[in-house]
Amino acid sequence: MSTVLPPRIRTYTPWLSRCERRLADIVGEGRPIVSEPARETLVAGGKRLRPLLVYCCAGPTESGEAGVTSAAAAVELVHMATLVHDDVLDDADLRRGQPTVLNRHGRERAIVTGDHLFALAFGELAAAGSTDAVSVLAQASLDLSQGEIAQAARTRDLNLGVDDYLDRVRLKTAALFTAACRLGSQLGASTRASALLSEFGHLIGVAFQIFDDILDVTGTADATGKARGADLRDGTVTLPMILAMRDDPSVTEPIARAMRGEGLEETCDLLSGHSGTGAAREEALRLVGRARQIATSGDLGAADGAALAEIADGVVDRYA
Amino acid sequence: MSTVLPPRIRTYTPWLSRCERRLADIVGEGRPIVSEPARETLVAGGKRLRPLLVYCCAGPTESGEAGVTSAAAAVELVHMATLVHDDVLDDADLRRGQPTVLNRHGRERAIVTGDHLFALAFGELAAAGSTDAVSVLAQASLDLSQGEIAQAARTRDLNLGVDDYLDRVRLKTAALFTAACRLGSQLGASTRASALLSEFGHLIGVAFQIFDDILDVTGTADATGKARGADLRDGTVTLPMILAMRDDPSVTEPIARAMRGEGLEETCDLLSGHSGTGAAREEALRLVGRARQIATSGDLGAADGAALAEIADGVVDRYA
Numbered sequence: 001m002s003t004v005l006p007p008r009i010r011t012y013t014p015w016l017s018r019c020e021r022r023l024a025d026i027v028g029e030g031r032p033i034v035s036e037p038a039r040e041t042l043v044a045g046g047k048r049l050r051p052l053l054v055y056c057c058a059g060p061t062e063s064g065e066a067g068v069t070s071a072a073a074a075v076e077l078v079h080m081a082t083l084v085h086d087d088v089l090d091d092a093d094l095r096r097g098q099p100t101v102l103n104r105h106g107r108e109r110a111i112v113t114g115d116h117l118f119a120l121a122f123g124e125l126a127a128a129g130s131t132d133a134v135s136v137l138a139q140a141s142l143d144l145s146q147g148e149i150a151q152a153a154r155t156r157d158l159n160l161g162v163d164d165y166l167d168r169v170r171l172k173t174a175a176l177f178t179a180a181c182r183l184g185s186q187l188g189a190s191t192r193a194s195a196l197l198s199e200f201g202h203l204i205g206v207a208f209q210i211f212d213d214i215l216d217v218t219g220t221a222d223a224t225g226k227a228r229g230a231d232l233r234d235g236t237v238t239l240p241m242i243l244a245m246r247d248d249p250s251v252t253e254p255i256a257r258a259m260r261g262e263g264l265e266e267t268c269d270l271l272s273g274h275s276g277t278g279a280a281r282e283e284a285l286r287l288v289g290r291a292r293q294i295a296t297s298g299d300l301g302a303a304d305g306a307a308l309a310e311i312a313d314g315v316v317d318r319y320a
Numbered sequence: 321m322s323t324v325l326p327p328r329i330r331t332y333t334p335w336l337s338r339c340e341r342r343l344a345d346i347v348g349e350g351r352p353i354v355s356e357p358a359r360e361t362l363v364a365g366g367k368r369l370r371p372l373l374v375y376c377c378a379g380p381t382e383s384g385e386a387g388v389t390s391a392a393a394a395v396e397l398v399h400m401a402t403l404v405h406d407d408v409l410d411d412a413d414l415r416r417g418q419p420t421v422l423n424r425h426g427r428e429r430a431i432v433t434g435d436h437l438f439a440l441a442f443g444e445l446a447a448a449g450s451t452d453a454v455s456v457l458a459q460a461s462l463d464l465s466q467g468e469i470a471q472a473a474r475t476r477d478l479n480l481g482v483d484d485y486l487d488r489v490r491l492k493t494a495a496l497f498t499a500a501c502r503l504g505s506q507l508g509a510s511t512r513a514s515a516l517l518s519e520f521g522h523l524i525g526v527a528f529q530i531f532d533d534i535l536d537v538t539g540t541a542d543a544t545g546k547a548r549g550a551d552l553r554d555g556t557v558t559l560p561m562i563l564a565m566r567d568d569p570s571v572t573e574p575i576a577r578a579m580r581g582e583g584l585e586e587t588c589d590l591l592s593g594h595s596g597t598g599a600a601r602e603e604a605l606r607l608v609g610r611a612r613q614i615a616t617s618g619d620l621g622a623a624d625g626a627a628l629a630e631i632a633d634g635v636v637d638r639y640a
C-alpha cells in the first residue's frame with residue numbers, strides 16, 4: 001500500500017489510530033520481560049491490512065463500536081504472534097528491516113512472546129463478548145499452524161504442485177484475511193454478506209501471498225525489509241518457481257542449487273525475468289479481479305465495498 | 321495420585337472418561353501433520369488433575385453438562401500446549417518416560433504443535449459458548465507465558481529469593497489450577513464460592529510445584545518419567561535449593577557446580593537429605609493444609625468439597 005492512502009480508505013484513519021492505541025495498551029500489559037518484545041513487534045510496524053479489513057467489512061457506521069476495534073486488534077495480535085514464531089522456525093534475523101525478536105532476545109523469549117501475543121488476542125476478543133468471534137479466530141489460528149507445518153513438511157520439495165501451493169497459502173495466509181472479513185461482517189451489520197466477504201478475504205489473501213512470493217525473487221531488501229531470495233534459501237517452493245519449472249524444466253537445476261545455497265542471486269535474476277513469474281503475476285491479478293467484482297457487487301450490506309475495492313487495488317499497487 | 325482412586329474422586333470417573341473422549345476427538349481434528357504429534361502428547365498420559373478440578377468445582381450435578389467437559393478439555397489442552405513448548409525451551413528429550421514432540425518431530429513441529437493445541441483450547445471453549453470462560457483461560461495463558469519467561473530470566477541465579485520463586489510458581493503452575501477451579505465454579509452453580517475455589521486452586525497448584533521440585537532432587541526416573549536433577553541441569557533454582565542455601569551456605573558451591581554439569585548425582589543426594597528440602601516439604605504441607613480447610617469449610621456451594629479434599633491429599637500422597 002502506498003504511503004498516500006486512497007480516499008475511501010483514508011476515512012478509516014481514525015479507526016486505525018484507535019486500533020493502534022488499543023494494540024499499544026494491550027501489549028503494554030504484563031511484565032516488561034514479555035511486554036517489551038511484544039511492544040517492539042508492534043512498533044516495528046506493518047500495514048495493518050487485517051485490521052483495515054475488519055473495519056471495512058464492518059462498514060463506516062459500525063466501525064465506531066468498541067467490539068470492532070477489539071476484533072481488529074485481536075486479528076493483528078494473532079498475525080504478530082505468527083510472525084514471531086515464523087521467525088523462530090525460519091531462523092530469521094530481520095523482519096521489515098528490523099531485528100526480529102529471535103535475533104534480539106533469543107529463541108526462548110521469542111517462543112514465549114508468540115504464545116503471549118496469542119493469549120492476548122483471545123483475551124481481547126473474549127472481553128469484547130462474542131464467542132462467535134473467538135471461534136472464528138481460533139479456526140484461523142488452527143489454519144495458520146497447519147499451513148506453517150505444511151510448508152515445513154514440503155521444504156525443498158520441487159514436486160510441489162499448484163494445488164498443494166494454493167492449499168498451503170489458503171491456510172498460512174488467506175485464513176487470517178478471511179477471518180478478518182468474517183469478523184467485520186459479524187460485528188457490523190453485514191451478516192448476510194458474510195460468505196461473500198469471506199470469499200473476498202480469501203481471494204486477496206491468496207493474491208497477497210503470490211505477490212509476496214514474486215517480490216521475494218524480484219524485490220530488493222530496501223523495498224521489502226528483508227534479503228532477496230529468502231524463500232529459495234529456506235527451501236520454500238513458491239508459485240513463481242512452480243510455474244517456471246513447469247514451463248521450462250531447465251530452471252529446476254538452478255533452483256535446486258540455490259536451495260543448497262549456491263548462486264542465489266543468479267537464480268533470483270533468472271526467475272525475475274521468467275515467464276513463470278509472469279504467469280504467477282497473471283494468476284494473482286485474476287484473483288484480485290474477482291475480489292474487485294465482489295467489492296463492487298453492491299451485495300455487501302453495511303460493508304464498505306468502495307473501500308474494499310481500494311484495498312484490492314492496493315494489494316496490486318504494492319508490487320507495481 | 322495413586323492408581324487406586326479415592327472413593328469420592330472415583331465417582332468422577334465417567335466424566336473424566338468423557339473428557340478423555342472429547343480430547344481425543346479434538347486433537348484428532350485437522351491434518352495428520354499436526355494431529356499426530358498432538359495425539360501422541362495426549363496418549364502420553366498425565367494425571368488429568370486440571371480436568372478433575374474443573375469437574376469437582378462444578379460439582380456432581382453440573383458435571384454432566386457438556387460445557388463443563390469443554391472447559392475440562394480446554395484446560396488440559398492449554399496444559400499440553402505448555403508442556404510441548406516447555407520441552408522446546410528446555411531441550412527436553414523425555415516427558416513422562418516418553419520421547420517429547422521435540423525429540424520425535426524436531427523443533428519446528430513442536431512449536432507449531434503447541435500453537436495448534438492453544439488454538440484448539442480456545443476453539444473448544446468458544447464453542448461451549450462462554451466468553452467469561454475464554455477470558456479466564458486467556459488470563460491463565462498469559463500468566464503461564466510470563467511464568468515461563470520469568471524462570472528463563474533467572475536461570476542459574478542463586479540469589480533468587482523465596483518470594484521470587486513463589487511469584488514464578490504462581491504464574492507458571494498455579495495459574496492453570498486456579499483457572500480450572502474458576503471455570504468449574506463459573507459453569508457449575510458455585511459462582512458465589514468462586515473466590516474460595518480459586519484460592520483452593522492456587523494453594524494446591526503451588527504445593528504441587530513445590531513437591532515436584534522436591535521430587536526432582538529426591539526422585540528416580542522410574543517414579544517421575546524423567547532423569548533426576550533436571551532443574552539443576554537446566555539451572556532452574558527451586559525452593560529446596562533456596563532454603564538449603566539459606567540454612568547452610570556451604571551447599572551453594574555444589575549447586576553452582578551441578579548447574580555447570582559437574583557432580584549432578586552427588587548434589588541431588590546432598591539436597592535429598594538436607595534440612596532445606598525438609599523445610600520446602602513443610603511449606604508445601606502447610607499450603608495443602610490450608611487448601612484442605614477450604615475444601616471442608618462447607619462454604620463451597622455446589623462444588624464437591626469432599627472430592628477436593630481428596631485431591632489435596634492426593635497431591636501429598638504422590639510424594640509420600
